[in-house]
Amino acid sequence: MSSSSAQLAESTSSHEPSGLTVAAVARRLGVAPATLRTWDRRYGLGPSDHRSGAHRRYTPADLARLEQMRRLVIAGVPLADAARQVKDQDLPVDRGTVDVGSAERRPGGGRVVAIPGGTPGSRGLARAAQTLDGVACRAIIDETIERRGVVWTWDHLLAPVLIGVGQQWQNSGRWIEVEHVLSEAVTTALSSAVRHGDTALGRPVLLAATEDEAHALPLWALAAALSERRIPARVLGARVPGSALIEAVHRTGPAAVFLWSQTADNQDHDVLAQIPQLRPAVAAVVGGPGWTEPLPDGVTFVGDLTEAVARLARAAGE
Numbered sequence: 001m002s003s004s005s006a007q008l009a010e011s012t013s014s015h016e017p018s019g020l021t022v023a024a025v026a027r028r029l030g031v032a033p034a035t036l037r038t039w040d041r042r043y044g045l046g047p048s049d050h051r052s053g054a055h056r057r058y059t060p061a062d063l064a065r066l067e068q069m070r071r072l073v074i075a076g077v078p079l080a081d082a083a084r085q086v087k088d089q090d091l092p093v094d095r096g097t098v099d100v101g102s103a104e105r106r107p108g109g110g111r112v113v114a115i116p117g118g119t120p121g122s123r124g125l126a127r128a129a130q131t132l133d134g135v136a137c138r139a140i141i142d143e144t145i146e147r148r149g150v151v152w153t154w155d156h157l158l159a160p161v162l163i164g165v166g167q168q169w170q171n172s173g174r175w176i177e178v179e180h181v182l183s184e185a186v187t188t189a190l191s192s193a194v195r196h197g198d199t200a201l202g203r204p205v206l207l208a209a210t211e212d213e214a215h216a217l218p219l220w221a222l223a224a225a226l227s228e229r230r231i232p233a234r235v236l237g238a239r240v241p242g243s244a245l246i247e248a249v250h251r252t253g254p255a256a257v258f259l260w261s262q263t264a265d266n267q268d269h270d271v272l273a274q275i276p277q278l279r280p281a282v283a284a285v286v287g288g289p290g291w292t293e294p295l296p297d298g299v300t301f302v303g304d305l306t307e308a309v310a311r312l313a314r315a316a317g318e
Ligand code: B12
Pocket: 158, 159, 160, 162, 163, 165, 166, 167, 168, 169, 170, 176, 179, 180, 183, 187, 212, 213, 214, 215, 216, 217, 218, 221, 222, 262, 263, 264, 286, 287, 288, 289, 302, 303, 304, 305, 308
């Protein structure tokens, strides 16, 4: 049983009457009690115990349902649709990973990540990351990818929240754990969005970060976005030694190599200069704030995900 479910079991067994009050559920979910009452009245998502009046209590199953409702709403699903989805699902009581107590243990004492131009979805993701709830992060990202596609999700949900969290670290020196939880959720969601089987045809595109570069999330955004266009990609990930990159080019004969550098210290012009010289010819494309001019001849810099996908798709013959 997860610690949160244990907490809940404890609270349901040691208090009379058992279960949680509307105020306790509201605190745990981080929504107003009035919202819970509205969800109950309009959509029948109230306590499943049928006593009347103020003493009705929420069971663990009710809580699991409401947690799911909250995630869907945060991800932008209209209320009525979210309620229908939640009621259609037979949610297990203990999902093992959902931290129903997380709202009370929020790091930073309730401070929030500033996301300029943030949407309800990006604020929801930031909040889930702040509570270190990687499962909630995944749910929000997965749902957004399904509804909006990879490029929209990266540009409007993931990049703003990542930049906001990074800014928070820069300002306070804190929240590296938030960065880690978010990075895991982003990597796993994007890698799951890479479709297998569909992309077997054609020369692949190699996606790598430079030898000293630990930041690699944009590579997964690119792989997933290319996969939506059925362009095969091979993700070599973070910290790829230059010699290994060149070896990988020889072995896989890619149409293009994309090299990411997040910070100027990590750019590697020596390796980059070798790529346009390789035969058969391979397009050399770079992205990330770490690249500084002048770039070696034959190398193209791309400034965002859309431009990167377009350039790599062209190299792959689309
Ligand atoms: C996630 C993250 C991590 C994760 C990486 C996990 C992973 N698997 O990749 C972890 C926790 C490991 C990490 C570690 C560190 N990180 Co870090 N990290 C980030 C964070 C939050 C997001 C990185 C990212 O994916 N960026 C990609 C997009 C979202 O952001 P962007 O590059 O700024 O976007 C611009 C362009 O690149 C372009 N763009 C956006 N998306 C795309 C996509 C494509 C394909 C293209 C072509 C362009 C493009 O548009 C934007 C506007 O110009 C950034 C914050 C930030 N602003 O990036 C910090 C950040 C990069 N990290 C930073 C630092 C300092 C570190 C650490 C040194 C300390 C720390 N915070 O823990 C360590 C060192 C790691 C190492 N050993 O080298 C600093 C770098 C500052 C600098 N310029 O030197 C940043 C900028 C945070 C900050 N604001 O200070 N980090």
